Amino acid sequence: MTQQVLVHRGAEVLAAAAAARLITRIADAQAARGSASVVLTGGRTGIGVLEQVRRSPALDAVDWSAVDVYWGDERFLPSGDPERNETQARQALLDHVELDPNRVHPMAPSDGKFGQDADAAAAHYAEVLAATAAAETDIAVPHFDVLMLGVGEEGHTASLFPETPYVAEESKTVVGVHDCPKPPPTRISLTLPAIRAASEVWLMTTGKAKAEPIAAALGGAKPVDIPAAGATGRERTLWLLDTDAASDLP
Numbered sequence: 001m002t003q004q005v006l007v008h009r010g011a012e013v014l015a016a017a018a019a020a021r022l023i024t025r026i027a028d029a030q031a032a033r034g035s036a037s038v039v040l041t042g043g044r045t046g047i048g049v050l051e052q053v054r055r056s057p058a059l060d061a062v063d064w065s066a067v068d069v070y071w072g073d074e075r076f077l078p079s080g081d082p083e084r085n086e087t088q089a090r091q092a093l094l095d096h097v098e099l100d101p102n103r104v105h106p107m108a109p110s111d112g113k114f115g116q117d118a119d120a121a122a123a124h125y126a127e128v129l130a131a132t133a134a135a136e137t138d139i140a141v142p143h144f145d146v147l148m149l150g151v152g153e154e155g156h157t158a159s160l161f162p163e164t165p166y167v168a169e170e171s172k173t174v175v176g177v178h179d180c181p182k183p184p185p186t187r188i189s190l191t192l193p194a195i196r197a198a199s200e201v202w203l204m205t206t207g208k209a210k211a212e213p214i215a216a217a218l219g220g221a222k223p224v225d226i227p228a229a230g231a232t233g234r235e236r237t238l239w240l241l242d243t244d245a246a247s248d249l250p
């Protein structure tokens, strides 16, 4: 596994560069195997990248009908809630490209068939992932070409927060997360083993407030203390930062 840190001048440049990188990565995967699989994240940076993809002149370099879309985490809210990662991803990109709806796999809302039971919704998403599990890893998730993540000010990634049982989960692929410090309190999240099954993991963040967790994660912190430190890809881990978020790096 290779790890790289790429520092961009500011948040806008980072989002545009990450968008260009994502389009190229999807196009390369499709050239190699006819389809591509991406895992989306929420948050300002993750959604900003999707908005830049939508605006890209290279948008149609991708056959969007041959892209499988998953989520790394979701805020457990009613369908269509503006705070849901799915809602924001659809507004930013997904509703503007010709995806195959059967290949878009949102995590369940809190007003769906699982009602308010986030643990049942998480267990169902684990079944969705297992249904198209790839042979390349010993964990029941599909082949993920790119799994994108943000990083929180205390080092959380996806909805895995420091010193919680969820960040230490080693057998489940998806968990219901409760009492999250970042609202809403109830979420659904891939676990670190599921994240680590991805071919490439891209951690993308900006701003001075992230400098400390980024330096800790890249400085050898334990995932229980800095969950982003445990988010590595099988082939590649890419840290896409702006100069502020990278400002505590040696």
Ligand SMILES: O=C(O)[C@H](O)[C@@H](O)[C@H](O)[C@H](O)COP(=O)(O)O
Pocket (backbone or CB within 6 Å): 041, 042, 043, 044, 045, 046, 073, 074, 075, 085, 149, 150, 151, 152, 156, 157, 158, 159, 182, 205
């Ligand atoms: O649902 C969420 O909020 C995200 O999945 C979360 O992990 C986010 O990526 C980080 O909190 C960073 O968010 P920002 O990019 O907005 O700082």
